[in-house]
Amino acid sequence: MPAGDSFYIATPIFYVNDVPHIGHAYTEVAADVLARWHRQAGDDTWLLTGTDEHGQKIQRTAVANGVGPKAWADKLVEESWIPLLETIDIRNDDFIRTTDERHETAVARFLQKLHDDGHIYEGEYEGYYCVGCEEYKQPDDLLRAEDGDYAGELVCRIHSRPVEVLKEKNYFFRMSAFQDRLLELYETQRDFVQPESVRNEIVAFVRSGLSDLSISRSSFDWGIKVPWDETHVVYVWFDALLNYISAVGYGVDDEEFARRWPAVQLVGKDIARFHAVIWPAMLMAAGLPVSRRVFGHGWLLVGGEKMSKSKLTGIAPHQITDTFGSDAFRYYFMRAISFGQDGSFSWEDLAARYQAELANGFGNLASRVVAMVTRYFDGVVPAAGETTEAEVRIQETLRTAVRTADRAMDRLAIHEAIAAVWTLVDELNGYITEQEPWAVAKRAAEDPAERERLATILYTAAEGLRALAVLLSPVVPKATEKLWAALGAETGLGALAEQPIRESGDWGRLLAGSRVSALEALFPRIELEAPSAPGGSAA
Numbered sequence: 001m002p003a004g005d006s007f008y009i010a011t012p013i014f015y016v017n018d019v020p021h022i023g024h025a026y027t028e029v030a031a032d033v034l035a036r037w038h039r040q041a042g043d044d045t046w047l048l049t050g051t052d053e054h055g056q057k058i059q060r061t062a063v064a065n066g067v068g069p070k071a072w073a074d075k076l077v078e079e080s081w082i083p084l085l086e087t088i089d090i091r092n093d094d095f096i097r098t099t100d101e102r103h104e105t106a107v108a109r110f111l112q113k114l115h116d117d118g119h120i121y122e123g124e125y126e127g128y129y130c131v132g133c134e135e136y137k138q139p140d141d142l143l144r145a146e147d148g149d150y151a152g153e154l155v156c157r158i159h160s161r162p163v164e165v166l167k168e169k170n171y172f173f174r175m176s177a178f179q180d181r182l183l184e185l186y187e188t189q190r191d192f193v194q195p196e197s198v199r200n201e202i203v204a205f206v207r208s209g210l211s212d213l214s215i216s217r218s219s220f221d222w223g224i225k226v227p228w229d230e231t232h233v234v235y236v237w238f239d240a241l242l243n244y245i246s247a248v249g250y251g252v253d254d255e256e257f258a259r260r261w262p263a264v265q266l267v268g269k270d271i272a273r274f275h276a277v278i279w280p281a282m283l284m285a286a287g288l289p290v291s292r293r294v295f296g297h298g299w300l301l302v303g304g305e306k307m308s309k310s311k312l313t314g315i316a317p318h319q320i321t322d323t324f325g326s327d328a329f330r331y332y333f334m335r336a337i338s339f340g341q342d343g344s345f346s347w348e349d350l351a352a353r354y355q356a357e358l359a360n361g362f363g364n365l366a367s368r369v370v371a372m373v374t375r376y377f378d379g380v381v382p383a384a385g386e387t388t389e390a391e392v393r394i395q396e397t398l399r400t401a402v403r404t405a406d407r408a409m410d411r412l413a414i415h416e417a418i419a420a421v422w423t424l425v426d427e428l429n430g431y432i433t434e435q436e437p438w439a440v441a442k443r444a445a446e447d448p449a450e451r452e453r454l455a456t457i458l459y460t461a462a463e464g465l466r467a468l469a470v471l472l473s474p475v476v477p478k479a480t481e482k483l484w485a486a487l488g489a490e491t492g493l494g495a496l497a498e499q500p501i502r503e504s505g506d507w508g509r510l511l512a513g514s515r516v517s518a519l520e521a522l523f524p525r526i527e528l529e530a531p532s533a534p535g536g537s538a539a
């Protein structure tokens, strides 16, 4: 993508019936890493996240806690969902709540337009509904519980809880009319839904025939009122999906809307259908462009099952960050799991990667280089002398890493992008081992040629760190800021945030003469007993 392009990325908006767990944080971090990458590249970037606050699920939770739904949502947003962003270091540009006035008016406007244009009709819904999913269910989505509390009852396959039988007068969206256009979309825009496994499922689902969608409810009132019939509230998913456009000026600020929309949408694969079928059909009906793409990522598994609070396998993000810090959280989930596939979380794996990759691989490299510049050159980055094949190899590794990582980020293959950058961490570590600057330093006292060689080695290592600070800043923003400061790069190059990531492979940016300063361990040693305590049985 050429610099300056618009890049709008959105996470799903999270239900406020409960506090966040690491599954929610996973989506947030992925979106944030992609947004930071594009921002660092100079693209006109916008990261949106927020909360989904209407519907029966939230209303029931509020009632169970003895408060009104809005008071409940306010409490959860303030005490849990906004603080989550700090816990895992998310730099979002906006935070939308479906109870925001801007959102509620946009939903009413959108719905009225669909109504005026003949896409809505009145009918009767008779069937099943799962409040956990906030979704109308087909018989295929259900099974009969064999044992437990609900033995003999029809339960939702996802929540293992009984569904409710609904018979209501509802308003319907003529979604079936968009079946062919949707199939054409999946065909002509091959990467509209990714990864391939999710795409196949969506195509098969739409091919098997689309029904119309019930988009209102009248048996409870926690929602946005249907503009032409105030005895109904808008179906919570229809309401929630519109956050992606209500947050960027739909209907009120055409310039902003044109600048941002369409978005890249990251969602868990469990909610890909809503985003890749219902949402584009809604947009088509309103005559708006569909999302740029919908990426259904995998689940975090604990003990082989999708981690969830309702199944008591939830782990709070701070349980990890309190011990390992937010950078390690971000790095671990983005590196250890192929984005798009499920991944099992374990404390052992996290601790092992922290030690091997972050502390010994990257952190140690940074400390050693800064320490050697301090020791052998009084803290001033020396100018490189003549380069040998070893230095050329480092420069080539860097150039390839930048190109490969940028292409991977474009495909949303975050793990591949990090792996590409890590080739430079490994190469630099190998380079230092091979070149033995400490041995060269000993000889340098007597031999000026060796002194020049030492300068070349340490310039190469420091310049490599300069590039790593830029390339890894989207993933480990705190550590790379510290490294940038320690390299003394700011005086000659400006703030880390201003370094163009796609040009970070151009060799020789770090100015000789930059003054390094002490660098505390980027990833301090952690007592390995500690992490198992907070998470208990999570391995």
Ligand code: MSP
Pocket (backbone or CB within 6 Å): 011, 012, 013, 014, 015, 022, 023, 024, 026, 027, 052, 240, 241, 242, 243, 266, 267, 268, 269, 270, 271, 298, 299, 300, 301, 306, 307, 308
């Ligand atoms: N409110 C809806 C989304 C509306 S978007 C218009 C919702 N909320 S949610 O809070 O239940 O889930 C939000 C996201 O968290 C989903 O993408 C979901 O897949 C993700 N995750 C929840 N548990 C997860 C894991 N165990 N692993 C990975 N992601 C998971 O759905």
